[in-house]
Amino acid sequence: MVRRLAQVVLALAVAAIPVVVTTSPSEARPSYGLSVPSVFSPNGDGVQDSVRVRYTVPEPTRVRLEVSRAGRGKGRVVRKVDLGWKVKGTYRWTWDGRNEQGNRIGEGLYRVTLALPDGSGVAGDRVKADTSFTAELSSPVHGERGARARVFPRSTEVADAVELTAYSGEKRLESLRLVISNAVGKVVRDADVDELLLTGGGYRYGYGRTVAWAAKRGGRPLPRGSYTAVVTGRDKAGNTGMSAPLEVWVSGDQLVWxxxxxxxxxxxxxxxxxxxxxxxxxxxxxxxxxxxxxxxxxxxxxxxxxxxxxxxxxxxxxxxxxxxxxxxxxxxxxxxxxxxxxxxxxxxxxxxxxxxxxxxxxxxxxxxxxxxxxxxxxxxxxxxxxxxxxxxxxxxxxxxxxxxxxxxxxxxxxxxxxxxxxxxxxxx
The missing domain is CATH 2.60.120 (Jelly Rolls)
Structure with a gap:
């Protein structure tokens, strides 16, 4: 009886000793992961209209993704998707830039989140929906209200030219051009104006440059009349656009001092x-x-x-x-x-x-x-x-x-x- 009691006590003592299980680094359980590109252009033009989301699950998991606003309206969910059960591995989901109602989202910042079974989530980097392109064109009016740009190519006392300043604040520019056409639409000047603009401190604030247009071709003045100048461009997301047109009057008169x-x-x-x-x-x-x-x-x-x-x-x-x-x-x-x-x-x-x-x-x-x-x-x-x-x-x-x-x-x-x-x- 005493011997049996001793065996029971020994068994209980052994059971009370904590068991430590060690795992080699190669056996460590991987974490959930989510990767999202930084920009896409869901405007229906066929260029970068969708964004591919890459996610990793370390174990069999029911995958749910949510897309929410990250800028204005931060936190508002615009799209939810249930991708079902996935075994351990890395997968991809393509978002077409549409919300729950099937409409294209507006321009702005968004965030994709992988919802986990415990109620938490893994948030990816912000992705920008870039759906537009903007450009500007201006010319000095020299203090005259409502003045239109004018150029006097027939002047002999001075080599006259009108300054046309092109600008775009797009950060991912692919091209920017100044195009001048006559009254019947024929292009008389096409200039590349996509120069990087920097502040005195070296900060980038856009692209553009000023073109001095003398309204001459082959050294000869263009015909008198109205011409139209515009700035056209394209960004790396595939968006295109143009400035408001600027009328330039090519005069038949001369300037004198x-x-x-x-x-x-x-x-x-x-x-x-x-x-x-x-x-x-x-x-x-x-x-x-x-x-x-x-x-x-x-x-x-x-x-x-x-x-x-x-x-x-x-x-x-x-x-x-x-x-x-x-x-x-x-x-x-x-x-x-x-x-x-x-x-x-x-x-x-x-x-x-x-x-x-x-x-x-x-x-x-x-x-x-x-x-x-x-x-x-x-x-x-x-x-x-x-x-x-x-x-x-x-x-x-x-x-x-x-x-x-x-x-x-x-x-x-x-x-x-x-x-x-x-x-x-x-x-x-």
């Missing part, structure tokens, strides 16, 4: 520092000096530097102002070609050594120091093309723009500015 001189007082020509910009924060760090009516010259201004109170490291003691002279006659053609500005003034305190600084911005900036002086001719003046009305900026004709100021202990009064402008006009 014209030069005018206008004298203005500082008071009448002064504009706000933000008159030609939509930049956020414009004027926040404006210098602390004062620009007040001159006691020496009627219509003049007196530039009087002053230290900031309290001290502000972001602001200087300078006294500055911006000035402008619009030239409406230059609107709609090519804007201003060049600007030259001179000024006449005197130290605020007679006999003093004080000087001011005139600055005329353009392709290069001309700067003059003194109480009187004249800038060099500045080509490509800063606002010579005018401004099309935009957020927070009014519509403006082409204009000469310049700045004047003093700093430190220099205080100057300016009596007048004389502005020379050079621009193209249609010959009489």
């Amino acid at each position: 014209k030069e005018t001189t206008t004298t203005v007082t500082p008071s009448e020509s002064r504009v706000g520092v933000c008159a030609y910009t939509t930049a956020n924060g414009c004027g926040e760090d404006h210098p602390c000096g004062q620009v007040v009516p001159s006691a020496l010259f009627e219509g003049g201004l007196s530039y009087r530097p002053a230290a900031c109170v309290p001290a502000d490291p972001d602001r200087s003691d300078a006294a500055t102002s911006r000035h402008m002279l619009e030239v409406p006659e230059a609107a709609g053609v090519r804007g201003l070609g060049a600007v030259r500005v001179s000024f006449v003034g005197a130290p605020t305190t007679a006999g003093g050594p004080d000087t001011g600084t005139l600055s005329v911005p353009g392709t290069t900036t001309s700067t003059v120091h003194g109480t009187s002086g004249e800038s060099a001719w500045v080509e490509g003046p800063a606002w010579g093309e005018g401004l099309v009305a935009a957020y927070n900026v009014p519509h403006r004709a082409p204009a000469a723009v310049w700045d004047f100021g003093t700093s430190g202990t220099d205080s100057v009064d300016v009596a007048s500015f004389t502005v020379d402008v050079r621009y193209l006009v249609v010959a009489d």
Whole structure:
């Protein structure tokens, strides 16, 4: 009896010892897997209309897949599919880009999920449904409201051309072309414009380039009349599209240079520092000096530097102002070609050594120091093309723009500015 009891106790003790089962790496159970391509184009054009989903099951499993929105409307399920029981292995399912109702899905981001028996799921990478192609085409109007693009190929004083700027923000571009046709649809210019566009920091922001079209073939001007320019393109998903058409008028007239001189007082020509910009924060760090009516010259201004109170490291003691002279006659053609500005003034305190600084911005900036002086001719003046009305900026004709100021202990009064402008006009 005692011996039998001992055998039972020994058996119970052995049963209580935990059993550890080890598995070699080659025997480790594989995990569920799901792989989805990054983009497809379910628009019915026969190119990349479907996407092939690859999934792996490590054991006999009933496979259910769900497709849901991953961008706007995130989480909303648009398609469910029950693929039945699958033994261990890797399989593929092709999604035709249609939802539960059999309709093609809209453009956007989607995610495919493999639903597991325990209620969890394995989510694949996002897939983009890319169903459209966009392109833009523009041309400067040089400050003229509602102006159409014009080119003057018969000009002899200047080799005229109209700038046509093509752009597409597509990230996976295959081709982008500028096509110009005459009134009966015959193509007169076909240019490849799919150049990669980079910011100063090296970031890609699209494709395109500017084409200067002279409306000539074989060195001879094209016939006078209306021509149509469009940008056409195709992305790597197979989507095609085109810009809105842009009318270009090929003129039978010629352009000639014209030069005018206008004298203005500082008071009448002064504009706000933000008159030609939509930049956020414009004027926040404006210098602390004062620009007040001159006691020496009627219509003049007196530039009087002053230290900031309290001290502000972001602001200087300078006294500055911006000035402008619009030239409406230059609107709609090519804007201003060049600007030259001179000024006449005197130290605020007679006999003093004080000087001011005139600055005329353009392709290069001309700067003059003194109480009187004249800038060099500045080509490509800063606002010579005018401004099309935009957020927070009014519509403006082409204009000469310049700045004047003093700093430190220099205080100057300016009596007048004389502005020379050079621009193209249609010959009489």
